[in-house]
Amino acid sequence: DTAVSQTPKYLVTQMGNDKSIKCEQNLGHDTMYWYKQDSKKFLKIMFSYNNKELIINETVPNRFSPKSPDKAHLNLHINSLELGDSAVYFCASSQGGQAQPQHFGDGTRLSIL
Amino acid sequence: AQSVAQPEDQVNVAEGNPLTVKCTYSVSGNPYLFWYVQYPNRGLQFLLKYITGDNLVKGSYGFEAEFNKSQTSFHLKKPSALVSDSALYFCAVRPLMNYGGATNKLIFGTGTLLAVQP
Numbered sequence: 001d002t003a004v005s006q007t008p009k010y011l012v013t014q015m016g017n018d019k020s021i022k023c024e025q026n027l028g029h030d031t032m033y034w035y036k037q038d039s040k041k042f043l044k045i046m047f048s049y050n051n052k053e054l055i056i057n058e059t060v061p062n063r064f065s066p067k068s069p070d071k072a073h074l075n076l077h078i079n080s081l082e083l084g085d086s087a088v089y090f091c092a093s094s095q096g097g098q099a100q101p102q103h104f105g106d107g108t109r110l111s112i113l
Numbered sequence: 114a115q116s117v118a119q120p121e122d123q124v125n126v127a128e129g130n131p132l133t134v135k136c137t138y139s140v141s142g143n144p145y146l147f148w149y150v151q152y153p154n155r156g157l158q159f160l161l162k163y164i165t166g167d168n169l170v171k172g173s174y175g176f177e178a179e180f181n182k183s184q185t186s187f188h189l190k191k192p193s194a195l196v197s198d199s200a201l202y203f204c205a206v207r208p209l210m211n212y213g214g215a216t217n218k219l220i221f222g223t224g225t226l227l228a229v230q231p
Contacts, residue, residue, distance in 0.1 A: 004156070040223075041151075041201060041223070041224045042221075042223055042224075043157075043203065043221040043224075044221070045218055045219060048218070056218055090156055090157070092156075092157075098145060098207055099145055099162065099164045101147060101159035101162060102157075102159070102219065103159070104149075104156030104157040104158070105156050106154070106155050106156045107154075107155075107156055
């Protein structure tokens with residue numbers, strides 16, 4: 001009964017490849033997010049979707065493309081992976097107003113060889 | 114620029130002693146403030162939040178935080194630390210827009226590693 005689940009948990013791939021990370025939430029929330037946590041544990045938002053509509057798009061390379069097929073899913077596709085993309089990517093969700101806390105998945109650790 | 118500062122990379126405390134993890138913020142208006150905890154290889158877990166009202170807010174696992182508007186601080190506290198409290202703690206702020214509504218965007222501090230010794 002995991003609230004926010006991400007797959008895969010680990011992703012090891014070569015530079016230049018294309019990969020996707022999937023996220024699903026069963027909390028009935030209307031807003032979902034992607035965060036990147038670097039090796040120093042610094043956490044930064046990348047994207048946010050509300051009811052399948054993109055509402056936050058931070059300064060992220062065009063190689064990163066989020067897709068939200070429905071309110072419960074937010075996937076992240078990354079083209080032409082680079083060494084600097086190595087990080088832990090977290091999906092999160094929240095409901096309604098901005099005072100509501102975000103619920104995080106356990107992350108996808110992406111390692112680029 | 115809007116920011117959150119956690120001045121200590123690490124806080125060491127003996128089990129049973131009180132603990133404080135510091136957080137200051139620099140945003141316009143009255144922001145929404147949050148504390149999250151991250152255990153190894155896990156996502157962030159919500160601890161508590163301040164929106165308005167009483168400056169002392171209570172949260173999960175016996176944690177509380179005090180909002181101080183004049184010092185723009187939101188320090189996390191616990192009266193008696195447990196070894197199981199050892200984890201990475203993040204302060205976050207959700208700044209308000211000019212028209213008064215809050216954004217959906219969370220700005221996180223750099224994190225403070227809490228180490229509780231038995």
